[in-house]
Amino acid sequence: MGNKQVASTHSLFFLQVTFYCMSLEVDWGQCGENAYEVGDFARAAECYEQALLAEPEGTVYYWQLGLVLLLQGKADEAQTTWLLRMLEGSSEQVESWTEELKGILLQAAQKQEQQKNKQLVWEIRNQIQEVDPTDLDNGLHLLELAIQLGNYSGEEIQAFNIIELLQQKSPAEIQFNRLIFLLQQILGTTPLHSSFLELAEAILNRVQNSNQQLNLFNLLLESSIKIGFFQQQPKIAAKLAEFALRLYPKDPEATNHLARLYQDSQQHEKGIEVAREYVLLVESLADKIFASSTLLRALMNTGGHWHEARDLFQKHQELIQEAIAQRPQDLSQLQILRVFNSYFFAPYFQDLPRENRTIQNKIIEVCQENTHFQYEELIKKLHQDRQKHQQDRERKLPKRLKIGYLSACLKEHSVGWLARWLIQHHDREKFAIYEYLIGDRDFTTPLEEWYMAQADEFYKSSLSAEIANKIAEDKIDILIDLDSITVDITFAIASLKPAPIQITWLGWDASGLSTIDYFIADPYVLPDYAQEYYQEKIWRLPQTYIAVDGFEVGVPTLRRDDLDIEEDAVIYYSTQTGYKRHLETVRLQLKIIKEVPKSYFCIKGTSDKEAMQNIFLSLAEAEGIAGDRLRFLDVDKTESIHRANLGIMDIVLDTYPYNGATTTLETLWMGVPLVTRVGEQFSARNSYSMMMNAGITEGIAWSDEEYIEWGIRLGKDATLRQNIAWKLRQSRHTSPLWNGKQFAREMEESYQKMWNIYQQEN
Known part of the structure; x- marks a missing residue:
């Protein structure tokens, strides 16, 4: 039966009922109830109005009239209708009437729940909240509905008095499993509002038995991992891990995660303290x-x-x-x-x-x-998939090689900033680009969205076996691991060998996996004899192992007068993480500062600012350098501002034995002279490779003594600095370091050669 036919039938029915009621003077309340039951709320309102005319003291008609007005979206009229009656009653009557009204609304909410009309349930239960704000069950229903309707903002927990009402209840009066389920739903919302922490703690204080304790512990720990490491809200996640440890104070897993979450949320001393506890457990x-x-x-x-x-x-x-x-x-x-x-x-x-x-x-x-x-059967399956892939290719001879990029860092991260030029310049007529993004976040960043848009196909998951299977299903020819040894899931996937050829590029260094065939390098970043101790075959590109077309540069937020530094003074600069602050290199840097009159040292990086200041100041004092020649800078809000602020620096002092990489590229792009100490390992030759490819040899040191000498010479010779800055500006037009398109062609040529070798050997 069509909608028009149903409406016509209903209209005829109510016309008949109305005539019947008028002729026999039957109860108008029955007319309203009949209309309400079939969902004709406008008719029901007319009937209840007639009922009130016939029986002004019929209190229940006020409640029912208000309800059907509410169901028509007329909340203000509904409340006015109820209030009119309430104003006429004594305090005892009002109390009784309130319970009566609440009962009618509750029945209506349950009816709409059965019919899955969530929005109407929301409207009705909000009125129940107005009538009785002490009803915990109704408040919990409203929280669930807010999440289901996508209306949850975090403010509802306080608005519905959830915490206060929970504290008033005895543990026996609380449906604990329901609270756990509700907390789980809240933890799945994004962006996550910190107000839920009060709810989590209130639930924690109502645990009655070991089953409840274990269920809540598992939820808190799993959520802390997801929120801290995938949603990147470590401070909130640390609170959840703290709650978990209140349930099981000596649990090793919770202790480990809390230590890491403290570190990621810049609570460094707490992180060290808890990490020491973890070692003992x-x-x-x-x-x-x-x-x-x-x-x-x-x-x-x-x-x-x-x-x-x-x-x-x-x-x-x-x-x-x-x-x-x-x-x-x-x-x-x-x-x-x-x-x-x-x-x-x-x-x-x-x-x-x-x-x-x-x-x-x-x-x-x-x-x-x-x-x-652990994965014996899966490895066998993937091996069979590779063999079948090879046979299929021999029969069909597809035009394009399928290239897969695997990473957890295709977002606002050094890998994400650097890899984009290769992706952008790929020849899509010869290469199909697949991206396998590792992650479990419910949101994406702008750069991550850019990567997704660039791919022929992309896939996102946090499960290693799932991703490995997908790579095999996609019949990827060459898989490029961009994370190297820094991400555990990347290791697991690469070790399963889902693709015939597997390469490591960018990341930290080669992983050492026998399932990785090649490690991308260049003539400079590894010494000639490095193959002696590398598991992977080193594949050297002809010029540089990395190239970018440039960097976005914002508006500077830093001036010399902000730092109380004179215009004619020399500013040395170092920006790195705490990991790279090797004390011997810091001493070398301070020896340079000491020898250059009217020079200052600006230090910036992601670390414990107070601890870093203490170590630099104590070493400066030992070198006889006044502490007021050091400036400690806050991390800039964006990468583009960071690059812009490089403009006031005269010389950047690189770290050793772990050089800068992205920071070196940014320094050279901004035309700032750099002093680097070259070593033997990959991480001690990054800056050397980049400077050579930018056409700059001034500032390359092969010993500690040369590092100091170059630092002093550049500080004292303004003309030399200007010449280097000019050469760096000119290099933007000629250097392979700043030619992403040429680099893409060289990588593609390498991919094709690797594939040819594979075909000859298989």
Whole structure:
């Protein structure tokens, strides 16, 4: 039956009922009820108005009339109707009438719930909230509805008095499972409002038994991981981890995550304290290695605990060597992911690539063996998929190579900023571009959206086996790992070998995985003999391993007078994370400052600002340098502002044994002279490669003595600085470093050569 036919039938029905009621003088209330039951609220309102004319003292008609007005979207008229009657009653009557009205509204809400009319349920329950703000059950219903309707803002928890009402209830009166479910729904909203923390704590205080305790603990811990590491709200996530530890104070997992969340939310000293607790809680060798790396991370993040971090690193090496000697074969999936990058810190402490790479390759080998045990069936399946892929290609000879880019960092991150030029300049007639984004966030950043728009196809997940299967299903020819050893899921995917050819580019360094075929380098960034200690085959591009078309530059927010620095003074500058603040390099930098009259040292970076200041000031005092020659800058709001503010700097002093990478490119793009100390390892030669490709040799030092000499010479020779700045500006038009399109052609030529080699060998 069509809608018009139904409406016509209803109209005829009510016309008949009305005539019947008029002729027999039957109760108008029945007419209203009949109309209400079939959803004709306008008719129902007319009937209840007639009922009130016939029976002015019929209190229930006021409630029913207000209800049908409400259901027509006339909330103000509904409230006026109810109020008119309430004003006529005594206090005892009003109390009774309130309960009566609430009951009618509750029945109406339940009826609309059955019919799945969520918006009407929302309107009715809001009126119940007005009638009885002490009804916890109704408040919880409203919270659920706000989430379901997409109206949740976080303010509802306070508006509906949820916390206060929960505190008034005894634990026995509370439906705990319902509260857990509601909290879970709230934790799934984005953006996440911090008001839910009060609700989480109120629920925590109402735990009655071990089952409730465990359920709440699991929810709090899982949510803290998701919110902290994927939604990037570590401060809120840390509170959830704190709540979890109130339930199980010695739980190792909660302790570990809290330590990391404190670090990520710039609560550095708390992060160190909790990381020390975590070290004491673990027992197995694999867990001890991870706990040691957690504490190392906490210490190095601050930039001010270098001595303790260096001592711990020696013990950390011993634990890793013990694992290499034992070659355990019973590591869990989680332990594999945690141990594989446990030697991540070595290049920050020492420029010993032969030793570092050997240890790295061996610990990766242990993890890879365990991965094969864990994923034996999947690895067999992926191997069969690769063989079938090769056979299909031989038969069909497709025109385009399928290139897959795998990363958790295709967003506002160094990898994201640098890789975009290759993606943008790819020849789409010869190459199909697939992107595999690692993440579990419910939102995307502008740069991440840009990457998605550039791909022929993209896929996003946080599950390694799922992504590996998708890469195989997509029949990717060449998979490029952009994260290297910095992201655990990337390691897991690459170790499964879902693509015939796998490459590492960008990231930290080569991972050491035997399933990675090539590591992209250039003539400068690795010494000629580096293949001796690399597991992967080093593939050297002809000029540079990285190129960009340039950087966006904003409006500067920093002036010399803001820093109380004279116009004719020389400003040295260093911006890096706490990880890169090797004390020996800091001493070299301060020796330069000491020898250049009227010079200042500006220091900026993501670390514990107070701890970093203390270490720099104490070292300056030891060198006989007044503390007022040092300036500690806050991190700029955006990358483009950071680049603009480089304009007031005269010389940038690079770090060693871990150079700048993105920061070096930005420095050269802005035409600022750079002093870098060249070493042997990849991370100690980044700036050297970039300077050579920009046509600049001034400032390249091969020893500590040369580093100091170049720093002093550049500080004292303004003409030399001007010449370098001019050469850097000119290099924008001629240098391979600033030619993303040419770089893309060189990478594509390499991809084709790699594919040809693969075909010849298979």
